[in-house]
Amino acid sequence: MVDQDLLAERFEEHRPHLRAVAYRMLGSLGDADDAVQEAWLRLSRSDARAVENLGGWLTTVVARVCLNTLRARAARREEPLDDAHVPEPIVSREDGVGPEQEALLADSVGLALLVVLDTLAPAERLAFVLHDMFAVPFDEIAPIVGRSPAAARQLASRARRRVRGAAPEPDADLARQREVVDAFFAAARDGDFESLVAVLDPDVVLRSDGGALRPDVSGVVRGARAVAERAVTHARLSPFVRPALVNGAAGVVVAPGGRPFSVMAFTVADGRIVEIDALADPERLGRLDLTALGD
Numbered sequence: 001m002v003d004q005d006l007l008a009e010r011f012e013e014h015r016p017h018l019r020a021v022a023y024r025m026l027g028s029l030g031d032a033d034d035a036v037q038e039a040w041l042r043l044s045r046s047d048a049r050a051v052e053n054l055g056g057w058l059t060t061v062v063a064r065v066c067l068n069t070l071r072a073r074a075a076r077r078e079e080p081l082d083d084a085h086v087p088e089p090i091v092s093r094e095d096g097v098g099p100e101q102e103a104l105l106a107d108s109v110g111l112a113l114l115v116v117l118d119t120l121a122p123a124e125r126l127a128f129v130l131h132d133m134f135a136v137p138f139d140e141i142a143p144i145v146g147r148s149p150a151a152a153r154q155l156a157s158r159a160r161r162r163v164r165g166a167a168p169e170p171d172a173d174l175a176r177q178r179e180v181v182d183a184f185f186a187a188a189r190d191g192d193f194e195s196l197v198a199v200l201d202p203d204v205v206l207r208s209d210g211g212a213l214r215p216d217v218s219g220v221v222r223g224a225r226a227v228a229e230r231a232v233t234h235a236r237l238s239p240f241v242r243p244a245l246v247n248g249a250a251g252v253v254v255a256p257g258g259r260p261f262s263v264m265a266f267t268v269a270d271g272r273i274v275e276i277d278a279l280a281d282p283e284r285l286g287r288l289d290l291t292a293l294g295d
Contacts, residue, residue: 007048011040014055018062024129025066027087027114030287035065059136063126063144070122084218086209086279087114089263091253091290092245094178109133111247111265111277115207116167120159127152128159168274170249170267177250177268178243184266184273185252188231189238196228201274206230208262211281218280227276237261253290260285 018039022032039061043051051057089111117125123145130136130144131152138149138156145152171177180199187195206227210217221227240256246265254261263285267275279285 004044007044008040010054011043011058014058017055018058021059021129021134022062022066023090024109024114024117024133025063025125026069027118029088029090031069035062035069038062038065056140059130059134060140060144063130063141067122067126067144070125074122083220084207084209085115085118086207086277086281087111087118088284088288089246089251089265089277089279090248091251091263091288092248094243094245109247110167110170110249110267112170112267112275113163113167114247115277116163119166120162123147124155124159124162127155128163131156132160168267168269170269171271174250176271177266180268180271180273181243181250181252181266184231185238185241188235191232191235193228193232196231197224199273200224200227201269201272204273204275206276206278208278209281211283213282214280260288260290263288 015036018036019029019032022035023029026032026035039058042061043058048054117129120128126145127138127141130141131138138152141156142149142152145155147155183199184196187193187199202224203222204224204227206221208217208219208221221230237254237256240254240261241252242255244251244253244263246252246263249265250268251263251265253263262278262280264279265277266273267277
């Protein structure tokens with residue numbers, strides 16, 4: 001058997017990549033870490049000498065674990081995921097992300113994209129993530145999903161059409177994103193309804209997820225005037241807004257009294273806000289690492 005210390009060292013070299021794969025598959029850092037840990041357990045029980053391509057072998061194991069998790073989630077739900085569901089965000093300081101977060105966000109996987117990925121069937125999501133985000137050949141994807149390579153290609157193609165039709169393409173200029181988000185909160189704080197409408201795309205979508213503990217804040221609001229009215233209604237929270245990067249884009253943490261109330265991700269396209277995704281579920285907020293944001 002391969003020396004366990006050496007094996008662990010080799011595994012750690014692949015951990016950032018494996019976490020990135022699992023996060024895109026599952027939309028949850030906690031679940032992603034569980035999938036990566038399961039991959040380590042399987043590796044440690046295997047004869048690693050027989051593994052020619054360790055990175056490929058581990059990616060396949062993580063993909064299978066994630067696929068099982070996605071299928072188990074689907075089986076537990078009597079109804080499809082509701083429109084208000086917001087995946088678990090990656091929150092970091094506005095002055096930059098750490099090395100681990102850089103690996104997770106290397107492909108600019110915004111929260112809006114994860115929302116769309118959550119609507120895909122498990123096999124579609126796996127095929128799209130592995131092929132389109134990590135360039136895994138369909139010949140390797142096919143046995144994971146139990147299909148032919150041609151069928152795996154179709155799964156990815158179907159998912160790609162869904163993603164392109166639903167996930168907005170954000171502006172690349174982070175400073176410009178921040179200007180637009182700051183203008184949004186300034187207008188909300190001042191009760192300036194028309195200025196609020198001006199920074200919102202006419203078809204903007206506001207998605208708020210309060211989870212099981214706060215169902216009253218869950219819901220989807222569509223249209224610039226409706227979202228502006230919602231922002232004015234909640235203007236009392238504006239003084240507690242702390243700028244942050246949410247999945248690498250301009251966002252905020254709302255923390256009255258220093259206690260996180262919500263994390264808000266903004267998708268800015270062509271200088272206007274096209275999507276706002278707010279996680280206000282106390283249970284999942286409690287699992288986020290917000291220590292790097294400071295006071």
